[in-house]
Amino acid sequence: MFPINVKRLASALLLLLPASSFVFAQNSFKLKYENSAVYAGIEVGAKGVKMSILEIGKNAQKTGAFNVLKDTSINSDFITFSPSTFQATLNAFAGLYAQAKKDYNISTESIFTVVSSGVKSQAEKDNKNVWIKNLIDSFKIKVNEPQREVAVIDVLEEAKLSHLGIVPESRRYTTFLIDIGSGNTKGGFFPNGDTKFLKLFQLSWGTKSVANATEKRCDDDKTLDNYNKQMTRVLTGAENSEIIYMVNESGAYPMSDYIAFSGGIAWSVATLLYPELIGNSVVPVSYDDVVKFSERLYKNYPSISEEAITKSITDKTLDKVAIGKEVKRVNQVFDQKSLMAGTGLLLKIMRQFEGIYEKKQFFLVKNGQVGWISAYVDQHIVK
Amino acid sequence: MRDTKSLSLLLLSSVLFLLSIILLCTWGYQYYHQIQEDKTKVAKPAVPTVPDSTRDSLLKIYQVTLNSLDNRLDTAWYYADSLKGNLDINLKEFYRLRDEIASILQAKAPNAGDLEMARKKIGELQQKVTQLRYRNSDVENENAKLKALLEQMSKETQGMEDNSRLMEKENKTLTAKVNAMASLNAANLSLAALANNDQQETTEAGQTEKLVGSFTIKSNMSSKCDIVVVVVQPDGQVLQKSAWESGSFETAEGNKKIYSCKLHCETSKGEPKQLNFSLTADKYLKGNYTMQVYHNGVLIGKVNKTLS
Numbered sequence: 001m002f003p004i005n006v007k008r009l010a011s012a013l014l015l016l017l018p019a020s021s022f023v024f025a026q027n028s029f030k031l032k033y034e035n036s037a038v039y040a041g042i043e044v045g046a047k048g049v050k051m052s053i054l055e056i057g058k059n060a061q062k063t064g065a066f067n068v069l070k071d072t073s074i075n076s077d078f079i080t081f082s083p084s085t086f087q088a089t090l091n092a093f094a095g096l097y098a099q100a101k102k103d104y105n106i107s108t109e110s111i112f113t114v115v116s117s118g119v120k121s122q123a124e125k126d127n128k129n130v131w132i133k134n135l136i137d138s139f140k141i142k143v144n145e146p147q148r149e150v151a152v153i154d155v156l157e158e159a160k161l162s163h164l165g166i167v168p169e170s171r172r173y174t175t176f177l178i179d180i181g182s183g184n185t186k187g188g189f190f191p192n193g194d195t196k197f198l199k200l201f202q203l204s205w206g207t208k209s210v211a212n213a214t215e216k217r218c219d220d221d222k223t224l225d226n227y228n229k230q231m232t233r234v235l236t237g238a239e240n241s242e243i244i245y246m247v248n249e250s251g252a253y254p255m256s257d258y259i260a261f262s263g264g265i266a267w268s269v270a271t272l273l274y275p276e277l278i279g280n281s282v283v284p285v286s287y288d289d290v291v292k293f294s295e296r297l298y299k300n301y302p303s304i305s306e307e308a309i310t311k312s313i314t315d316k317t318l319d320k321v322a323i324g325k326e327v328k329r330v331n332q333v334f335d336q337k338s339l340m341a342g343t344g345l346l347l348k349i350m351r352q353f354e355g356i357y358e359k360k361q362f363f364l365v366k367n368g369q370v371g372w373i374s375a376y377v378d379q380h381i382v383k
Numbered sequence: 384m385r386d387t388k389s390l391s392l393l394l395l396s397s398v399l400f401l402l403s404i405i406l407l408c409t410w411g412y413q414y415y416h417q418i419q420e421d422k423t424k425v426a427k428p429a430v431p432t433v434p435d436s437t438r439d440s441l442l443k444i445y446q447v448t449l450n451s452l453d454n455r456l457d458t459a460w461y462y463a464d465s466l467k468g469n470l471d472i473n474l475k476e477f478y479r480l481r482d483e484i485a486s487i488l489q490a491k492a493p494n495a496g497d498l499e500m501a502r503k504k505i506g507e508l509q510q511k512v513t514q515l516r517y518r519n520s521d522v523e524n525e526n527a528k529l530k531a532l533l534e535q536m537s538k539e540t541q542g543m544e545d546n547s548r549l550m551e552k553e554n555k556t557l558t559a560k561v562n563a564m565a566s567l568n569a570a571n572l573s574l575a576a577l578a579n580n581d582q583q584e585t586t587e588a589g590q591t592e593k594l595v596g597s598f599t600i601k602s603n604m605s606s607k608c609d610i611v612v613v614v615v616q617p618d619g620q621v622l623q624k625s626a627w628e629s630g631s632f633e634t635a636e637g638n639k640k641i642y643s644c645k646l647h648c649e650t651s652k653g654e655p656k657q658l659n660f661s662l663t664a665d666k667y668l669k670g671n672y673t674m675q676v677y678h679n680g681v682l683i684g685k686v687n688k689t690l691s
Contacts, residue, residue, distance in 0.1 A: 168625070171627065276639050277641065280630075284645075316619075317620055
């Protein structure tokens with residue numbers, strides 16, 4: 001009798017131990033939703049390996065209820081496909097996996113591992129697909145999980161997953177999602193009322209490419225006035241040669257009521273323009289607001305400093321320290337000229353949807369970078 | 384800095400002057416000897432020759448003078464926009480003199496007349512240098528005056544911009560107030576808590592599943608409008624419908640405020656229109672909930688609801 005009880009007690013303790021550690025893991029994060037669970041998505045990207053710890057709420061697909069608890073990355077430059085970058089990527093991949101398991105106590109079933117479209121397309125271009133296969137195999141051996149699934153995502157699937165992860169179900173078929181990256185812009189919408197087909201949209205312009213083209217035009221005159229003048233010319237060229245055509249060709253105007261922008265510049269503009277909405281992952285914005293913000297960047301840049309913005313906040317219920325931190329982060333990522341370039345490009349795209357009679361509602365998405373991985377996680381959760 | 388340059392110019396002028404006297408003395412001495420020789424010997428046509436050393440020394444002085452001045456003159460040329468006309472003439476004369484002296488001094492066998500001419504021209508060149516120096520200082524003074532004027536104008540513009548900004552802000556506030564008060568008002572405001580799958584109204588925070596609000600708006604004219612609803616929870620935080628439906632707006636007083644939801648409507652002149660909304664939260668706190676209705680940043684209605 002006694003040994004049986006001891007055995008039962010030991011079993012119960014064994015069962016309780018991981019459960020309590022899971023609860024601890026959940027408790028160590030500040031959760032946003034009542035009925036939610038914590039997952040980790042680890043993505044091998046072109047520049048490095050990224051891990052997102054996500055809180056996914058009940059009906060996340062329906063309501064867009066996901067919350068980024070932690071977002072961390074290690075630069076490894078996998079797409080150079082050299083032995084050293086391969087090893088660095090493998091170490092980062094396995095290291096983040098171990099961190100999710102041990103430091104955050106996330107069970108292996110709740111950790112999702114993928115290779116992003118940036119890696120896949122570059123490998124196809126350079127005929128280096130075998131490097132991806134080797135990386136996946138080496139990772140499985142290193143983490144000692146031969147059965148682990150490591151999916152390789154293509155551009156279309158990533159765009160589709162981004163849409164599913166960011167846009168709530170109620171607006172799924174009326175929202176055109178555009179991701180303004182550093183070197184290009186991509187996005188799409190679901191034209192047929194289902195998620196089977198996503199109409200892809202791509203531009204060869206991004207925040208950095210506009211800034212680079214402008215710098216190139218400036219020659220020796222590095223003044224802000226000249227930068228602004230040359231940037232107007234670069235953007236007018238981009239608008240006339242590509243943006244107008246690509247937006248028209250996408251057929252998004254008649255099909256979309258909402259135009260949502262994600263990417264670094266969307267996060268920056270949203271944070272600087274609406275610091276009071278720091279807790280919101282998405283903020284509504286008007287074309288006129290962005291025009292005014294663009295003028296502010298050029299004529300009154302000090303007004304977007306951490307000090308100026310926190311000083312302007314009068315609502316005592318807002319966390320000024322957190323706002324200041326986020327504003328500082330934006331200013332560390334983008335300088336005045338990059339902000340001007342990104343905002344200029346954003347305005348040129350917005351302008352294509354700013355009709356005289358029919359106005360679209362614009363949104364800026366702040367956590368777009370984890371949109372697709374959250375949708376991937378959400379789709380693969382065993383419910 | 385300028386004093387040093389002036390001093391060096393003065394020194395150079397003095398050296399030039401002394402060398403000119405030495406040159407003249409040499410020339411006088413040679414001339415005298417030649418006359419003496421002419422008297423004793425049979426006169427034969429001869430070209431007076433000047434020793435190379437004399438010519439070289441003059442050339443050297445001339446070069447030093449030019450080198451020390453060229454930079455300064457170029458600067459004066461570049462910056463003296465306001466006095467460019469006069470400076471152009473002076474500089475042209477300077478360059479003409481310089482070229483003439485150079486051609487005389489570089490001649491293989493200059494005669495005494497040429498050297499006399501060179502001496503005169505060097506004197507003129509020195510005068511021009513002095514004139515240019517004065518002109519340069521005039522240009523600098525003029526530039527300083529212009530700079531001061533620009534600074535003053537910039538300060539005045541800043542003041543005007545500040546005034547303009549203030550006026551714009553006041554205008555905005557007044558316009559918003561006039562627009563809201565003249566054209567739209569809200570009545571019959573209600574905020575209720577629903578339980579049991581929206582079937583029953585409750586006052587218990589624990590039972591609440593949804594907050595529903597309604598109000599009637601009446602306008603003096605037919606128009607499209609956006610009504611902003613703010614529901615403040617007992618902890619002072621605004622209850623937001625969702626990130627996609629909430630946002631922030633500027634009140635007539637110029638403060639930014641978070642709103643719970645925005646309602647779009649079309650009004651007909653004098654005809655009341657009822658607007659409804661609902662909000663859900665993960666958890667409902669006990670205490671006082673305040674519903675505020677804004678149009679164009681102006682508060683047009685307010686109601687409270689208490690949950691126990």
